[in-house]
Amino acid sequence: MGSEILTYMLFKNDSGYDDERQGFQLLAAHRPDLIVPAATAEDVRRGVAHAASRNLPVAVQATGHGLPVAAAEGVLITTKRMDGVTVDPATATARVEAGARWQEVIVAAARHGLAPLSGSSPGVGVVSYTLGGGLGLLARQYGYAADQVRALDVVTADAEPRHVTPDDDLFWALVGGRGNFGVVTALEISLVPVRRLYGGALYFDQVETALRTWRDWTHALPDEMTSSIAVIPFPDVPQAPFPGRTVAHVRIAFNGDPEEGEELVRPLRAIGPRLADTVGELPYTGTAAIHNDPEHPSGYFATHSLLRALPEVEPLLGVRGVVEVRHLGGALTKPQGAPNSVGNRDAQYLAAVLSPGLPPGADLAALRPAHDAVADALSPWATGGQVLNFLYAGNAGPEQVRRAYEPADYDRLTRLKTEWDPANLFRMNHNIPPA
Ligand SMILES: Cc1cc2nc3c(=O)[nH]c(=O)nc-3n(C[C@H](O)[C@H](O)[C@H](O)COP(=O)(O)OP(=O)(O)OC[C@H]3O[C@@H](n4cnc5c(N)ncnc54)[C@H](O)[C@@H]3O)c2cc1C
Known part of the structure; x- marks a missing residue:
């Protein structure tokens, strides 16, 4: 040892x-x-x-x-001090230490005309995001970030440092099952050749029209277009972008010819008067502006449903909290690289409800009915699956975690957990108990 x-x-x-x-x-x-x-x-x-x-x-x-x-x-x-990032342009890969955030990788990769499959917020940690699946800005074109993992370094429960490659069962388990099998000290990931996107944000007052138009629009899109919509009730404070108003925020990331992007986005621009429109040519280093996620710590509770389809938008209207729908499908449905344990690749949409701005120890029981009402109304189209990355405090119990995997994969994960961490040393996480 x-x-x-x-x-x-x-x-x-x-x-x-x-x-x-x-x-x-x-x-x-x-x-x-x-x-x-x-x-x-x-x-x-x-x-x-x-x-x-x-x-x-x-x-x-x-x-x-x-x-x-x-x-x-x-x-x-x-691990926040372990923030080293090295890019090898010859192999289009990055080696990323355990505490690095996406921002560091985005900047290092951009010097070589490359980009990682990062998500909405560049402040999120690379290792956990990637090993939990990783639904990124280019998800429909390139699939899950997890599919781009080439190798990783991990310390297992026996305190042995190991270099793990796709030939190992442990690789399959860690990429999807993340902290259950060890503390990962570094990841090696593939990068994609992307310098610029046609992307940004559109904001509208006409929430219902925006939801319907965006939903219909997603039915016939190339995989190079990844988008989402959020309905945000902004607080009535001067710092809010639209104080006291509930607005629809459409997020666009198109990796293709800007003229084609403009043509594709035309039906969305026609939704109605735009409160703001930042969609245009964008360097990948500027993609934080697409979602405009909060940069400062806050308290939040969230739940979500994976959906096969979204025939009705009524369940998403009048909700207390932020509603977000991400368009999935495309390359997410086909594993792209070495096999891993990320599940639920069949969904077409992810619909989430977020209660933001909560104080420490907030009474989650009081919030649950509003969250459950949305999930119940969406249940006819729900796959029953969950996404590990979006299981936060108060909603990350064993049942939710189990639903992040295909049933046979979950059984295999519990067997591998028994092999690699029989005492469940790594249990203060999205836990998969030993068999
Ligand atoms: C504002 C915001 C935006 C987001 N956007 C996206 C998005 O676009 N797409 C997406 O897929 N997800 C997104 N997420 C979810 C995010 O990917 C997950 O919450 C992820 O777990 C965050 O990782 P972290 O290292 O930043 O957080 P941490 O809280 O530090 O880590 C989360 C958990 O991961 C495990 N873990 C962390 N490091 C290691 C390690 N080295 N070895 C083993 N286990 C480890 C631990 O169990 C830890 O509790 C977002 C979250 C937020 C808050």
């Missing part, structure tokens, strides 16, 4: 403990017995060795955007 002597750690009363455990999600935070702020893969190995030798559970945090469950004991390994 090697040395388990930790050179730097933080206990509950240490100064720096609270800063270190706080992540992007303010609804809850880890409160472990011990934090290991890791700067190297060796720090991670020592942290796991320390926990394994005492049978303590291990949690991991890069940015905290995806906190599934707050650890109340054990060891938290934080």
Whole structure:
């Protein structure tokens, strides 16, 4: 197992403990017995060795955007200092350390005319996003980010560092099952040859018309067009883009000729008067403007449904909270690279409800009925599946996690969990218990 002597750690009363455990999600935070702020893969190995030798559970945090469950004991390994990114233009690959955010990869790749399959927010951590599937801006053209993983480095529950390639069962399990099988210290991913998009955002007051028009429009699109729509009730504060108004925000990412993009977007522009229209030629480094996700930590609770079709938009109207529908299909339906355990590739839409701006410890029971009402109304078209990346605190229990996988794959994951982590050391996550 090697040395388990930790050179730097933080206990509950240490100064720096609270800063270190706080992540992007303010609804809850880890409160472990011990934090290991890791700067190297060796720090991670020592942290796991320390926990394994005492049978303590291990949690991991890069940015905290995806906190599934707050650890109340054990060891938290934080990876934000491990933010190295190296791009090899000859092989169009990037090696990305555990704590790097998409922003770092986007900038490094752009120097070589390349781009990663990043998502709506460049502040999200690369490793967790990718190993949870990764629904990106170019998802319909290139599929899940997970499909672009070539190799990874991981410390397993026996505190062994391992280099894992697609020939290993462990690769299949980690790419989709992520933190259940170890702490990943680095990923090697393929990049795609993209410099610029035709993309941006359209905002409308006519929410119902926008939802219907966008839904109909998605029925006949090339895979190079990935889009989504959000219905956002903005608070009545001066800092809000449209104070006190509920608006439809259509997000466009087209990887093709700008003239063709303009032609494709024409029916959306015809929805009605535009409150704002930023759709145009856009360098990939500017793609954060498409979704305009919050950059500052906040508290949020979210639920979602994967849908085969969206024949009615009524369930999405008058909802308390933000509603978002992402157009799926295209390359997402066909695994693109080495086999992995990402499930639910058959859906055509993902419909989510987000309750934003929540204080720490907010009463989620009071919010659930509004979320459940949307899911119930959409249930005739729901596949029953869930997307691991969108299972956040308060909605990341064993049943939701199980629904992120095909049934046979889930059984295989539980068998591999029994093999690789029989004590369920890695359980403070989107947990797959041993068989
Ligand atoms: C504003 C916002 C926008 C988003 N946009 C998208 C999007 O467009 N597409 C999409 O697919 N998802 C999106 N997500 C979801 C996001 O991909 C997940 O929440 C992801 O888990 C975040 O990873 P993180 O490292 O930033 O967060 P963290 O909270 O640090 O990590 C989440 C969990 O991943 C596990 N984990 C983290 N690092 C490791 C590691 N090194 N080894 C093993 N396990 C690890 C841990 O269990 C951890 O609790 C978004 C989330 C937010 C809040």
